[in-house]
Amino acid sequence: MTPSRATSEGGPPSRSRTVRAKAPGKLNVSFSVGPLREDGYHSVASAYLAVSLYEEVSATSVDGDGITVSLRATDAPSVPFAESMPLDERNLAVRAARLMADVTEKPTGLHLEITKRVPVAGGMGGGSADAAATLLACDALWGSGLSREELAHLAAELGADVPFALLGGAAVGLGIGDELTPALAPGPLHWALVLADFGLSTPTVFSALDRLRAARGKTPEEPDGVDPRILQALRSGDAEALAAVLRNDLQPAALKLAPQLADVIDQGAEYGALASLVSGSGPTVAMLARDEEHAIELADRLAEAGQNSLAVHSPVHGAKIVSDLTR
Numbered sequence: 303m304t305p306s307r308a309t310s311e312g313g314p315p316s317r318s319r320t321v322r323a324k325a326p327g328k329l330n331v332s333f334s335v336g337p338l339r340e341d342g343y344h345s346v347a348s349a350y351l352a353v354s355l356y357e358e359v360s361a362t363s364v365d366g367d368g369i370t371v372s373l374r375a376t377d378a379p380s381v382p383f384a385e386s387m388p389l390d391e392r393n394l395a396v397r398a399a400r401l402m403a404d405v406t407e408k409p410t411g412l413h414l415e416i417t418k419r420v421p422v423a424g425g426m427g428g429g430s431a432d433a434a435a436t437l438l439a440c441d442a443l444w445g446s447g448l449s450r451e452e453l454a455h456l457a458a459e460l461g462a463d464v465p466f467a468l469l470g471g472a473a474v475g476l477g478i479g480d481e482l483t484p485a486l487a488p489g490p491l492h493w494a495l496v497l498a499d500f501g502l503s504t505p506t507v508f509s510a511l512d513r514l515r516a517a518r519g520k521t522p523e524e525p526d527g528v529d530p531r532i533l534q535a536l537r538s539g540d541a542e543a544l545a546a547v548l549r550n551d552l553q554p555a556a557l558k559l560a561p562q563l564a565d566v567i568d569q570g571a572e573y574g575a576l577a578s579l580v581s582g583s584g585p586t587v588a589m590l591a592r593d594e595e596h597a598i599e600l601a602d603r604l605a606e607a608g609q610n611s612l613a614v615h616s617p618v619h620g621a622k623i624v625s626d627l628t629r
Contacts, residue, residue: 470620489539
């Protein structure tokens with residue numbers, strides 16, 4: 303199939319099949335960053351948690367051989383800059399569909415409808431979740447018959463966070479974050495998220511970190527794993543123990559680029575969060591709560607103070623099929 307330029311226009315014919323899939327956003331409760339590599343990436347060691355904020359992708363067979371994309375309005379808390387999300391080949395969901403078309407015998411034309419809930423350029427892997435949901439939906443729609451392991455290999459071609467959005471739960475990520483090992487995290491952990499009204503480019507944040515380190519004459523070591531205390535806290539579901547060891551090497555760079563995030567972190571401390579950290583490359587701030595009630599209370603107080611906030615829990619399942627309908 304030769305996909306056409308994706309647009310927000312177009313749609314399914316009068317009778318077609320639609321497969322809907324969802325995939326979660328993520329938090330990095332530990333994120334260690336090594337030096338810049340020759341390939342332009344950084345080696346990392348990360349502890350991922352999938353959170354209960356889901357992207358949804360509806361994949362519908364259409365006449366022709368192109369790929370079109372649209373955004374679906376949602377009653378979830380507003381997602382800043384959702385309208386600025388590219389609907390062409392820059393979109394990871396489009397790239398995922400093209401990849402699936404390449405490995406499928408008889409792909410059809412395709413319309414993707416994306417329901418955004420994870421912040422755009424927010425450090426929570428929203429685009430990666432779109433890609434993971436698209437891989438799963440297209441596999442079902444076109445009867446590709448790929449195993450989860452084969453889908454994970456395709457996911458790794460799309461970006462470091464896509465394999466985790468497919469896997470979900472909790473995991474340790476090495477390499478550039480795509481070499482995943484599932485981690486035990488049986489007990490729920492609860493968070494209040496503050497969604498910023500701006501985005502941060504992941505490459506820009508990594509570059510800022512490199513500059514900060516160079517200015518300090520600091521040469522980072524290659525990360526060799528995740529702090530065992532992080533993994534123990536996840537295994538036990540001990541929020542207070544986890545709060546004491548949360549780590550994000552990208553946070554100083556994100557704060558350098560967006561100093562106002564420090565005020566959000568201070569606000570979390572004032573309202574009783576166990577700990578707060580910038581999620582991934584930011585600018586979403588995740589505040590760890592004692593329990594579900596505390597997370598809701600934190601989110602409500604932050605909302606009253608004018609923040610775009612919501613309560614979530616982790617870990618949750620990875621990408622899954624929600625429905626499969628012919629109309």
